Amino acid sequence: MSYAIKCTPNRYRPEQWFLLRDLDDFVVHVWTRRSEAERVLAALGDSSCEITDNIPPPALARAMAKKGENVEQD
Numbered sequence: 001m002s003y004a005i006k007c008t009p010n011r012y013r014p015e016q017w018f019l020l021r022d023l024d025d026f027v028v029h030v031w032t033r034r035s036e037a038e039r040v041l042a043a044l045g046d047s048s049c050e051i052t053d054n055i056p057p058p059a060l061a062r063a064m065a066k067k068g069e070n071v072e073q074d
Contacts, residue, residue, distance in 0.1 A: 001053055002030045004052055004063075005019065005041055005049050006020075006051070007020060007049045019055065025066070027063050028063045030063040
């Protein structure tokens with residue numbers, strides 16, 4: 001199971017949301033541990049954000065591919 005941070009900028013339009021992405025390559029940030037996602041969410045301190053496990057499959061595939069590349073480089 002993977003987790004991401006879902007941001008809803010307008011509380012009156014909850015259907016309009018986005019997932020937190022990397023600003024360099026626009027890949028969604030994902031975590032395999034909920035506690036790590038909660039730590040980042042607490043650091044953000046934004047009430048319009050929440051943790052979700054509803055990640056579109058293409059976005060999840062790109063995020064996991066990026067994590068795999070980072071592990072190989074280390």
